[in-house]
Structures are given as structure tokens and as C-alpha cells.
Amino acid sequence: MSLLIAAEHLYRHYGKYCAVNDVSFSLAKGQVLGFLGPNGAGKTTTMQMLTGNLAASSGHIKINGFDIQRQAQQAKACIGYLPDTPPLYRELTTDEFLSYCARLHGLDSPAATLAVKQAKARCGLGEVGKRLIGNLSKGYQQRIGIAQAILHNPDIIILDEPTVGLDPLQIRDIRALIRELGADHGVILSTHILSEVQESCSHVQIIHQGQLILSESIAGLNARMDTGILLVTTQQPADVNRLSAIAGVNRIESLDAQRIRIHHSLTTNPSEALAETIINAGWGLQEITPAKQSMEDIFILLTQQNNG
Structure with missing residues (x-):
């Protein structure tokens, strides 16, 4: 080149x-x-x-x-x-x-x-x-x-x-x-x-x-914009420990009784395994959606980190 x-x-x-x-x-x-x-x-x-x-x-x-x-x-x-x-x-x-x-x-x-x-x-x-x-x-x-x-x-x-x-x-x-x-x-x-x-x-x-x-x-x-985050909503509170054992899941945050934020590996998307586990456990899967950063998010994050 x-x-x-x-x-x-x-x-x-x-x-x-x-x-x-x-x-x-x-x-x-x-x-x-x-x-x-x-x-x-x-x-x-x-x-x-x-x-x-x-x-x-x-x-x-x-x-x-x-x-x-x-x-x-x-x-x-x-x-x-x-x-x-x-x-x-x-x-x-x-x-x-x-x-x-x-x-x-x-x-x-x-x-x-x-x-x-x-x-x-x-x-x-x-x-x-x-x-x-x-x-x-x-x-x-x-x-x-x-x-x-x-x-x-x-x-x-x-x-x-x-x-x-x-x-x-x-x-x-x-x-x-x-x-x-x-x-x-x-x-x-x-x-x-x-x-x-x-x-x-x-x-x-x-x-x-x-x-x-x-x-x-x-x-x-x-690739940076793909955050590796899933937002999950269930009818009944999910067992966080059980979901944490699924391959590719790195960390889980509880937002409230029915909503959790799951951080996962970018090379392994555990969406299907999570959905199957939630459904089989009877917790009532309502929503599972990926969260993506926008370019604006990255821009603001980088400029804030470099202020001062």
C-alpha cells in the first residue's frame, strides 16, 4: 500500500x-x-x-x-x-x-x-x-x-x-x-x-x-461499539448465580427485581443459552436485547477521559 x-x-x-x-x-x-x-x-x-x-x-x-x-x-x-x-x-x-x-x-x-x-x-x-x-x-x-x-x-x-x-x-x-x-x-x-x-x-x-x-x-x-452487553427482563426474579454459570457470561448486574444487565465475551454470545435457561426455569422471559454504544457515546467517553 x-x-x-x-x-x-x-x-x-x-x-x-x-x-x-x-x-x-x-x-x-x-x-x-x-x-x-x-x-x-x-x-x-x-x-x-x-x-x-x-x-x-x-x-x-x-x-x-x-x-x-x-x-x-x-x-x-x-x-x-x-x-x-x-x-x-x-x-x-x-x-x-x-x-x-x-x-x-x-x-x-x-x-x-x-x-x-x-x-x-x-x-x-x-x-x-x-x-x-x-x-x-x-x-x-x-x-x-x-x-x-x-x-x-x-x-x-x-x-x-x-x-x-x-x-x-x-x-x-x-x-x-x-x-x-x-x-x-x-x-x-x-x-x-x-x-x-x-x-x-x-x-x-x-x-x-x-x-x-x-x-x-x-x-x-x-467493534468498539459492540459492548458485549445484554439487557434481560423476566416476569419472575432470575437466579443470577445460575445464569452466571453459562459459558460466555462475564458479569451480571441486577437493575431491579425483574431486570438484569449481562456483560459477556465479544467472542461468545450467550443469548440462546440464557433464553433457554430462563424459559426452562419458568422465570418468564419478556425481553433480551443487545446494548450497543453509539459513536457519540465513544466520543464523549474518550474526550471526558482526556479532559484536564
Whole structure:
């Protein structure tokens, strides 16, 4: 797997304030990395360091093997960037703006024409080429921002909060585009929206108070969300000792006379054995349901653990 970004021990200080504190991570081709955190966590600062728009106080960043400080021109040529505020010229038409951006990327006229056509097609801009950007909706302006980021077919695409202010249909379209881009590029998606990461990304990192507190694949995150807990309700009080002897049961909490919480091994689900035991004992099984943590639960738990 081709390594596109290697960031090691990044720090960024503003006077005595440390906005980014010892952040290290990597990005490979085919990955869509969700960079998740509350407002003010250090997401945008990290994005700006990765793109060379802000120097790190210390640490090293390699983009496709190029050092972002010593080989800035080669490194930046590998990146397409959409800042949190799209860098648009509202007085230009969509075609004029994208053609101008293509020239900034060093594309000659035939290559620029083809690049603009392809970017417009990928971003759903075919109908607004002749319209002034300032007269377009927020959704179309975000699409134009993404189009300028992918014009030169960069290996790495960095999107800082690309769906802020969009309506649900626009958000759905942008998320689908991000997943499509992830097939051929490495993508970093900075957001504070939890569902965005689950729907668009293959990997997730959570940053809080400038520090990475989670780095995980989405599959691994989904495994974390499976808590291994069953909530059981019976008509008659169940014999906790008898249920504790069932294979896979680790611990049982009594919530009240008819309700218990059963913690079990993630590799062994004892639901069937529990139901059979309760029914055969005549305790009257009313309900047995798995409890799952949401991504919000995990996010809140991690950020609370790392406060202070």
C-alpha cells in the first residue's frame, strides 16, 4: 500500500498555547481518513500544517516522500486542498474560476480544458459552468471548492469541513463524492460530525485539545461499539448465580427485581443459552436485547477521559 502522508510528532504553539500536541499519523492510497474533533480541537491547524500553509513548531511531514518544508513545491503539487472557507472568486463564472485554477496548477491549455471538464463532471457542476459563483447556492459553491482541489488529479485530497451549512440532499451528494474520490486517492476529511465519519471514511482519528486520543479503522470502531452487553427482563426474579454459570457470561448486574444487565465475551454470545435457561426455569422471559454504544457515546467517553 502506497504511503502518501507520514506526519511525525507535530506540534504547533501560539505563544504559550499548544494547539497541536505531538500528533503522528499516516495516510495511504485508498484510505479515507476522518479527522474528527470538537470545534477548537486542532483539526484546521493540523490541516494547514499538512498543506504547508502553516509551519509546524516542530515535527516532520512527508507528502508522497517529499518534505513539506524543504521540498515544498514538489510536496504541494501532490495535494488538493479545500479549506474550511472555500477559496472562491464570486465574481467569476464556474468555468472561468476552474480554468484559472488549472493554470495555477501549471496545466497547459488542452490539459486545463480536459481537467475542468472532468472535475465538473465528478462534482456535478455541468449545468452551472456559465453562472457566476456568487449567485450559486452554498452546496454548489462547496462542489466548486472540491472541484478546484481535484483539478490536477492529486494523490492526496484534504477537505476541511466540506459539508458545513449544506442541506441533507447536498450532504448526501458530497459524502458520495468523497467515497468515490477515496477509491483512487488518499483523502483526509476534517469534521466534527460523527455520522459523516461513519458514512464516508475507512479510518477515523479523534483529536481533542490538540492530542490524538483515538486512531482506528471504521471496522475496529464498530467493534468498539459492540459492548458485549445484554439487557434481560423476566416476569419472575432470575437466579443470577445460575445464569452466571453459562459459558460466555462475564458479569451480571441486577437493575431491579425483574431486570438484569449481562456483560459477556465479544467472542461468545450467550443469548440462546440464557433464553433457554430462563424459559426452562419458568422465570418468564419478556425481553433480551443487545446494548450497543453509539459513536457519540465513544466520543464523549474518550474526550471526558482526556479532559484536564
